[in-house]
Amino acid sequence: MYNPKSLKAEEFICHEEILETLAYGEKNKDNVELIDSIIQKARLLKGLNHREASVLLACEMPDKIEEMYSIAEEIKKKLYGNRIVMFAPLYLSNYCINGCTYCPYHGKNKHITRKKLTQEEVVKEVTALQDMGHKRLALEAGEDPVHNPIEYILECIQTIYSVKHKNGAIRRVNVNIAATTVENYRRLKEAGIGTYILFQETYHKESYELLHPTGPKHDYNYHTEAMDRAMEGGIDDVGLGVLFGLERYKYEFAGLLMHAEHLEAVHGVGPHTISVPRIKHADDIDPSVFDNSIDDEVFAKLCALIRLAVPYTGMIISTRESQRVREKVIRLGVSQISGASRTSVGGYQEKERPTDTEQFDVSDQRSLDEVVRWLMEMGYIPSFCTACYREGRTGDRFMSLCKSGQIQNCCHPNALMTLKEFLMDYASEETRALGEKMIQDELANIPKDKVREVCREHLEKIERGIRDFRF
Numbered sequence: 001m002y003n004p005k006s007l008k009a010e011e012f013i014c015h016e017e018i019l020e021t022l023a024y025g026e027k028n029k030d031n032v033e034l035i036d037s038i039i040q041k042a043r044l045l046k047g048l049n050h051r052e053a054s055v056l057l058a059c060e061m062p063d064k065i066e067e068m069y070s071i072a073e074e075i076k077k078k079l080y081g082n083r084i085v086m087f088a089p090l091y092l093s094n095y096c097i098n099g100c101t102y103c104p105y106h107g108k109n110k111h112i113t114r115k116k117l118t119q120e121e122v123v124k125e126v127t128a129l130q131d132m133g134h135k136r137l138a139l140e141a142g143e144d145p146v147h148n149p150i151e152y153i154l155e156c157i158q159t160i161y162s163v164k165h166k167n168g169a170i171r172r173v174n175v176n177i178a179a180t181t182v183e184n185y186r187r188l189k190e191a192g193i194g195t196y197i198l199f200q201e202t203y204h205k206e207s208y209e210l211l212h213p214t215g216p217k218h219d220y221n222y223h224t225e226a227m228d229r230a231m232e233g234g235i236d237d238v239g240l241g242v243l244f245g246l247e248r249y250k251y252e253f254a255g256l257l258m259h260a261e262h263l264e265a266v267h268g269v270g271p272h273t274i275s276v277p278r279i280k281h282a283d284d285i286d287p288s289v290f291d292n293s294i295d296d297e298v299f300a301k302l303c304a305l306i307r308l309a310v311p312y313t314g315m316i317i318s319t320r321e322s323q324r325v326r327e328k329v330i331r332l333g334v335s336q337i338s339g340a341s342r343t344s345v346g347g348y349q350e351k352e353r354p355t356d357t358e359q360f361d362v363s364d365q366r367s368l369d370e371v372v373r374w375l376m377e378m379g380y381i382p383s384f385c386t387a388c389y390r391e392g393r394t395g396d397r398f399m400s401l402c403k404s405g406q407i408q409n410c411c412h413p414n415a416l417m418t419l420k421e422f423l424m425d426y427a428s429e430e431t432r433a434l435g436e437k438m439i440q441d442e443l444a445n446i447p448k449d450k451v452r453e454v455c456r457e458h459l460e461k462i463e464r465g466i467r468d469f470r471f
């Protein structure tokens with residue numbers, strides 16, 4: 001029986017409720033009056049529940065879809081301005097005992113090179129990432145209690161935060177590791193992680209079990225209830241995601257929103273981020289085997305509707321997607337992107353992109369400097385800000401900042417100051433020239449005089465070599 005407040009996976013992600021939702025969407029996909037009222041609700045930043053959002057997903061009327069896109073853009077501009085937060089994944093280990101059929105790290109893959117970073121190698125990777133200009137990382141690792149126990153992950157986090165190379169620093173470490181215990185989440189929190197990210201892969205239990213035939217990840221309920229344990233362990237920023245291509249996208253979309261509603265209902269705060277990965281080719285993985293792949297149009301529609309349904313949840317897009325697709329969905333609501341990613345273990349220290357330990361092929365292979373310049377050319381401010389979490393603005397406190405409309409007095413100057421650091425320390429001449437102009441123009445968009453003045457002073461200090469200012 002469907003119950004968003006339940007702590008049981010099969011009650012808050014209720015299969016029957018999803019089927020009824022899909023039927024409701026199908027029945028109402030031409031119901032203009034209902035569609036208009038849902039669109040109007042989204043326009044008022046009220047968010048949408050899974051049923052309402054599923055009606056919009058089912059709707060195929062071109063003029064209505066255009067309207068959804070234009071509201072997604074409006075919401076994006078209003079809540080996130082023109083800032084795009086930058087991050088990079090860091091692969092610690094590809095040892096894994098699970099049997100995920102879509103992932104080349106699966107335990108039965110005897111062909112892929114297995115590798116786990118030593119602490120010395122972590123320092124080298126972090127140094128290379130700092131030398132590009134990165135300040136925020138997402139840690140990635142396979143599940144293997146012998147090779148990658150929680151102690152190993154914790155040690156890596158400590159090493160990462162300790163590396164201070166030139167003006168570089170990693171100021172926020174997000175973690176994407178397998179579902180674990182409340183106690184381990186508590187330890188991750190104590191180690192100073194930002195967001196705990198775990199992709200559901202698919203919300204369809206039967207498919208989930210087939211796609212994860214062996215290993216601890218086979219347990220659908222344990223995996224689906226992970227975010228509740230993370231929150232119980234004190235982590236209040238959690239990141240959801242679905243691996244699109246595994247199951248029918250309408251089913252996943254309803255499940256994803258039900259998961260967000262569940263977190264809000266039980267913990268009083270929804271997910272901090274939602275990621276939207278699509279299956280990619282990798283070592284022994286052929287994406288065409290999975291017959292639920294979605295084209296770029298559907299992908300864009302999903303991104304736009306996530307923006308409408310959960311306006312205060314950040315949306316992340318990785319380098320799985322090409323420059324062209326990223327361009328489209330950034331406009332429709334994405335607020336965070338990775339740049340210059342290497343999905344191999346130890347990949348950043350290498351001059352040439354290694355492919356022998358890669359988790360998936362990277363579509364967008366540009367350097368961070370190129371990605372930063374490209375964003376600015378499109379009018380976006382690349383932001384290396386990590387202030388919220390360091391100022392304790394996580395969970396509901398972050399949501400209050402969003403809802404109070406104070407973002408422009410807080411996130412905007414922080415974006416400009418961290419961009420300035422990037423320009424001073426890492427940018428090419430061309431990028432720097434473009435960025436300096438952008439900072440001067442964008443200073444005018446800080447509403448409060450006092451904040452603008454302080455920001456200007458900090459920018460001058462950054463010019464003189466001082467680092468790490470924040471509001």
Ligand code: SAM
Pocket residue numbers: 102103104140141142143176177178179198199201217242243277278279280281282285320359360
């Ligand atoms: N091992 C962790 C777990 O069990 O959730 C997560 C880390 S894994 C390195 C990160 C994510 O990569 C997975 O959750 C999955 O969604 C995604 N992934 C795996 N294989 C992929 C593929 N072939 N193409 C695109 N993404 C993939």
